Every structure is written in structure tokens, then in C-alpha cells.
Amino acid sequence: MARRLALITGASAGIGAAFARIYAAHGYDVALTARRADKLTALAEDISLRAGVETLTIAADLADPAAPDAILAELAAHGRQVDALVNNAGYGLTGLFAETDWHDQKDFIQVMVTAPSELAHRVVAGMVERRFGRIVNVASLAGLMPGAAGHTLYAASKSYLVRFSQSLHLETANTGVHVSALCPGFTYSEFHDVNGTRDLVTRSTPGWLWLGADEVAANGYEAAEANRPVCVPGAPNKAIAVLAKLLPDEWLLALLASQGGRFRNTRA
Numbered sequence: 001m002a003r004r005l006a007l008i009t010g011a012s013a014g015i016g017a018a019f020a021r022i023y024a025a026h027g028y029d030v031a032l033t034a035r036r037a038d039k040l041t042a043l044a045e046d047i048s049l050r051a052g053v054e055t056l057t058i059a060a061d062l063a064d065p066a067a068p069d070a071i072l073a074e075l076a077a078h079g080r081q082v083d084a085l086v087n088n089a090g091y092g093l094t095g096l097f098a099e100t101d102w103h104d105q106k107d108f109i110q111v112m113v114t115a116p117s118e119l120a121h122r123v124v125a126g127m128v129e130r131r132f133g134r135i136v137n138v139a140s141l142a143g144l145m146p147g148a149a150g151h152t153l154y155a156a157s158k159s160y161l162v163r164f165s166q167s168l169h170l171e172t173a174n175t176g177v178h179v180s181a182l183c184p185g186f187t188y189s190e191f192h193d194v195n196g197t198r199d200l201v202t203r204s205t206p207g208w209l210w211l212g213a214d215e216v217a218a219n220g221y222e223a224a225e226a227n228r229p230v231c232v233p234g235a236p237n238k239a240i241a242v243l244a245k246l247l248p249d250e251w252l253l254a255l256l257a258s259q260g261g262r263f264r265n266t267r268a
């Protein structure tokens, strides 16, 4: 029997690269996509050597509305269909909403909301037909609480992914397709280097609040296998998620108003 294929977006670094290794270790062929082709190639070579599975790399910028179609067309040209989709690619757009360029916000929505929705939409019917599928949407703990000032659409986009995952999880019940939202807290990856907040968050957060990308991805993989709709990795993050559910939004907003600046760069 041909091996199953996992398509992982944002596979050139951090949590996405960890997901690629995990799916390969579980016997999946992996299709890796992100913008940096060199990183994808290096990871693909390493995965092939270690896991002996087939790897495909597709360099694509998800800010381009044509990217999801191009990625799936490339897979189809190789005669492959997607059995597991990890919508992981993402970044933080710093600054206050009014002070940022709309084109940057538009690209952000395309990468964080539209592309993952389109990829899921295009693969889910085939998964249901074949009675097997896994969709992991990498959201964030930030999507489980009210938004803070700065990085304005980040919490909104992650909240969208949580709600989207829950709905699709219900729609695919008893079809063999599992849908999960993964909600990491602070995770060691390139994320805070890319958005320029590494020093800020390192100063403001204790080490015990941070998890490694491998542990976060392993939690996501297990949640999808167990068909849990929402997964929050790590005990401290789980406690924060529970508090965010229990406390009134007014209290949380007051907390975010006083503390949010410790984690978010509000300069444009």
C-alpha cells in the first residue's frame, strides 16, 4: 500500500519542521512548503535519511492567493493526495492597527486565515471520501483570550482558527477525518526573531512558560490522532486557558491593558 502523505505549511522552521519529522517518523511521506526553498531541501534530505520516507518540497508564499492552488496542483502532478494537513505557517505582524499598512494586514489575513481555510476546504472532501484524514490548524493560546493592543489581527486570526477547527471537527464526526486546533503558548522557534520581539519576551517571561517546538508538535500530532478538537500543550498553558475561560472578559482586558505591552511590540 502506498504511504500516506502529510502536507505541512511553514515547514522550514520551528513547529512546522517538528511536525514534518513527527509525521515522517509515523510513516507518512511528507510534503513541505514555505518560502525558503533551501531550508525545505535541507530538512527533506535529513528526513529521507532518517525516516526513509518520500519527501516533496514546494516553495510558495502563502500571501499569494494563488499559492494553495499551486501547492495542491504540484502534489497532483506527482500523483499525490493529502491525507494529513498541518496548517502551521504563521508570523506576528507588529505595531498598532492604525499605524500599519493595509497591504501588510491583507497579506497577514491571507496567510493566517484564507490560505489555511482554502487548503482545508480543498482536501477535506477527498479525506471524507477515503474515510481517513487529519487536519491540524496551528492556532495559539492567544486565540483563546481577548485580544491585546498591538499585533492586532493575530489573536483574531487564531481565534478564527479555533472556531473553524471546532466546526469542521463536528462536521467530520464519524467520517474517519480528525480535525484539531493546536493552541501553543510561548514556544522556542524563529517566531519571535522574525517579528523582532525576542528581547522583549525573553525579559518578560519565565523559562517555565516556554516549550520546545518538538514537544508542541508532538502534542498536536497526538491530539489529532485522539480527535480532540482543541489542544493546549503544557500544564501552565492549560491553566492559563482555563482561567481565560472562567474570568470575565472585562478583567482579562484590564489585565491585558496593563501587561500586554510586556509581550507585544506596539511600535509600527
Ligand SMILES: NC(=O)c1ccc[n+]([C@@H]2O[C@H](COP(=O)([O-])OP(=O)(O)OC[C@H]3O[C@@H](n4cnc5c(N)ncnc54)[C@H](OP(=O)(O)O)[C@@H]3O)[C@@H](O)[C@H]2O)c1
Pocket (backbone or CB within 6 Å): 009, 010, 011, 012, 013, 014, 015, 016, 033, 034, 035, 036, 037, 039, 060, 061, 062, 063, 088, 089, 090, 091, 092, 111, 138, 139, 140, 141, 183, 184, 185, 186, 187, 188, 189, 190, 191, 192, 194, 213
Ligand atoms: N512560537 C510561538 O511562541 C508560537 C505560539 C503560538 C502559536 N504559534 C504559531 O505556530 C505557528 C508556527 O510558528 P513557529 O513558532 O514555528 O514560527 P517560525 O519558526 O517563525 O516558523 C514559521 C513558519 O511559517 C512560514 N511562513 C511564514 N510566513 C509565510 C508565508 N508568507 N508563506 C509561507 N510560509 C510562511 C515560515 O517559513 P518561510 O519564512 O520559509 O516562509 C516558517 O516555516 C504559527 O502559526 C504561529 O502563529 C507560535
